[in-house]
Amino acid sequence: MLQYIYDGSFDGLLTAIYEAYYRREIPDDILSEDNPQQNLFIKKVHIETDLEKAKRVYNSIKAKISDFALQNCFYVFLSEDEYRGTVIYNYLRLGWKIGKDIDLNLSNDAVLLVNNISQKVRKEVHRMLGLIRFSQLSNGVYYSQIEPDNNIIGLIAPHFEDRMPDEYWIVHDVKRELAVMYNKKEWVVRDLNVLEEISFIDEEEEYQRLWKEYFNSIAIENKINPRLQKQHMPVRYWKHLVEKQKDC
Known part of the structure; x- marks a missing residue:
């Protein structure tokens, strides 16, 4: 089992997603460093945040998927869900294949999960105001x-x-x-x-x-x-x- 560990920041998460793509690896989980999983059979790879790599992933989401998909990712990140990094990664992998229509594919578990979490965040923002x-x-x-x-x-x-x-x-x-x-x-x-x-x-x-x-x-x-x-x-x-x- 392969886990990528990032520093807990949004830039750190985008860097981890960049590394997964260019290393041609598919991590089972991408987790924040404040959420360690204790398991002897897990291979952990610590990813150092790189703002340039994060920017490239950010721009790629906007250009190849959509602004709405980028907003979805950020809202899921703000949810502080334990597995938010993995949820976002799975969503983006599909998004780079499908493109701007990804959020129409609610029959896909990865898309549905992202939309459900981001919607909860949006509702709390509206309520809190x-x-x-x-x-x-x-x-x-x-x-x-x-x-x-x-x-x-x-x-x-x-x-x-x-x-x-x-x-x-x-x-x-x-x-x-x-x-x-x-x-x-x-x-x-x-x-x-x-x-x-x-x-x-x-x-x-x-x-x-x-x-x-x-x-x-x-x-x-x-x-x-x-x-x-x-x-x-x-x-x-x-x-x-x-x-x-x-x-x-």
């Missing part, structure tokens, strides 16, 4: 905490860049200790581990109380449907929702 709640810090920056299932923090940033172009803001993925930060000009993703208590403006507690009152006042008691609410706003997200904190 409606669930993010900002609070204002004492320094004037608007701050929000999230814990998404997928590593989507970079996918939600453009939305808030459009909606809040004249504010300083941070969306903090506390699960992964990552944050997207916006300075009124551009946004960047950085590591962020908050070790001390966050300081909010004095009025923030009153703002949150008013929001809770508004949320409760617009609810029509005889039409409240907890099951439907949990479908659209799963309980696992409630921890960071101002209006639901008292219920968690």
